[in-house]
Amino acid sequence: TDGTAWATGNNNNGRLGDGTTQQRLIPVKVLTGVSSAAAGSGHTVFLKTDATAWASGWNKQGQLGDGTNVNRHSPVKVRTHVGSVAAGTRHTTFLSAKEGTGIVNVAFLRP
Numbered sequence: 001t002d003g004t005a006w007a008t009g010n011n012n013n014g015r016l017g018d019g020t021t022q023q024r025l026i027p028v029k030v031l032t033g034v035s036s037a038a039a040g041s042g043h044t045v046f047l048k049t050d051a052t053a054w055a056s057g058w059n060k061q062g063q064l065g066d067g068t069n070v071n072r073h074s075p076v077k078v079r080t081h082v083g084s085v086a087a088g089t090r091h092t093t094f095l096s097a098k099e100g101t102g103i104v105n106v107a108f109l110r111p
Helices: none
Strands: 005-009 024-031 034-039 043-048 053-057 072-079 082-087 091-096 103-107
Touching: 024 043, 043 072, 043 082
Parallel strands: 034 082
Antiparallel strands: 005 024, 034 043, 043 053, 053 072, 082 091, 091 103
């Protein structure tokens, strides 16, 4: 693949990361240099080939990991030295690529 992330569908709170909140009926280009992505209930996290994590969308519980609870319509860089990402309903988990730093959970896990 060429590492381009595309997204389509519901875009409440900017979860697709295309800079808008408009529903997208066809895929729109979001970000380049992406190796993987994870989608939560209202947010998306992208892992770029340079081991940085970027996130967009709903951020009420701080699930984007950017230190705020402000929704983001475009991806914002939230971590470096990331090996993989996973997203749940209201949380994101980053697995560090840097030896010895382990896993960081952002926000909370809803029962």
